[in-house]
Amino acid sequence: MSERPDISTPEHIRQLVDAFYGKVRVDPMLGGIFNGVIQDRWPEHLAKMYTFWGTVLIGEQSYQGAPFRPHKDLPVQQEHFDRWLVLFRSTVGGSFQGPVAELALTNAERMAAMFMERIGFYRDHPERFIQ
Template sequence: MDPIDIRPAVQRVPLHGSITREDIATLVDSFYLRIRADARLGPIFDARMAGHWDVHLDKMKLFWASVLLKSGEYKGRPVPAHMQMKGEVETDDFRLWLDLFRSTAQDVFSDRDAAAVVIRQAEKIATSLWLAMLGTPFDRPPAFLFEDATPRREDAGR
């Protein structure tokens, strides 16, 4: 007899109604073209992705569809994958990555609200990866991880 899954169904509501799979594909393809052209980040990514760029891009499209559309398609584990680069990646690499991501998102999404939603998700992901790779339990992430560096409510009084 199969066990009955009694967990409530996950709400699959996209973070913004105007974001499409085509937008996500354009975002991923455009972003990684910029990454590959970057003097610092290009060699880091090329060393890891050489001969596997198509697989990586497909995986990133599933990842971003899961994040932005709440599709549930991505089943990977990003933190352990990125931990393999510990020692290669520096704090400033996260700034470079986010700068490229932010400008790409602003170019891809004509709806400014949609672009802001996408960028905020990237900032959360970058913060999580930075903490896992370079932070300690008492470190505060660098301000550049947040598009507007004004203190957030959770930072008030610190």
């Protein structure tokens, strides 16, 4: 019987991010979208995502960026975010349990809902997006 740890260290963050994007990259629905944009920049993307989740989950304050921007014009619908969340939940739940693991899931759900809402809004109102 092995207890899963909660997410609490930079090593946990790396493990989570590597495992999650390992699934994303080969996913029939999401892989092509990610690989099409990121191409040979996966090391940089993973490094950035360590800082994002490190900032959100373990207080690192290492992420610098505007998370919505790169998603604004992606060819995605609700079903893509649903799939993203299925993969994220199974990755978190497969290795971790506890309040920070729960925080990861609720934050991911909020971020996904917010991104989908804003993507839809700017599709309907492109003139409202001031660069």
